[in-house]
Amino acid sequence: MRRGFTLIELLAVLAIFGLLTASILPSVGGLKDRLFLKTAASLTVSSVRRGQALALLTSTRAECKTSGRILPGVIACPAKSFIFSADGFALPSGSGTLILSARSGRNRKVIVSSAGRVRSE
Numbered sequence: 001m002r003r004g005f006t007l008i009e010l011l012a013v014l015a016i017f018g019l020l021t022a023s024i025l026p027s028v029g030g031l032k033d034r035l036f037l038k039t040a041a042s043l044t045v046s047s048v049r050r051g052q053a054l055a056l057l058t059s060t061r062a063e064c065k066t067s068g069r070i071l072p073g074v075i076a077c078p079a080k081s082f083i084f085s086a087d088g089f090a091l092p093s094g095s096g097t098l099i100l101s102a103r104s105g106r107n108r109k110v111i112v113s114s115a116g117r118v119r120s121e
Helices: 007-058
Strands: 062-071 074-084 096-102 107-112 118-120
Touching: 007 062, 007 074, 007 096, 007 107, 007 118
Parallel strands: none
Antiparallel strands: 062 074, 074 096, 096 107, 107 118
16 A cells, blocks of 8 residues: 555645635735834834933933835834924923824824823823
8 A cells, every 4th residue: 555645635735725824925015014013112212212321411402303215114204303402391482293104004102291201091
């Protein structure tokens, strides 16, 4: 008796594998968008906090401008300038919310309060 698999068995296994792969791929794409969006928010928060630290360190006003594409597939809307006074507080014109948007339609906000608190949600 010969050992091995028939052509029908191999085709059935390949069909099942193809169906499983096709069902998994869309969720992987969404994961990539979420990861890029979270990373872009972290980079933006870090950049704004660096601007705030610069204002404190040099005892002068500092401005952090954000606009356009942060990472591939993630854009910042609207273009925003965060302005910090010498004591680290955000000036009224320099506080606010920046919205980061991914291709998938997901959004993440970077918020700077007038007290100078920088956070993302």
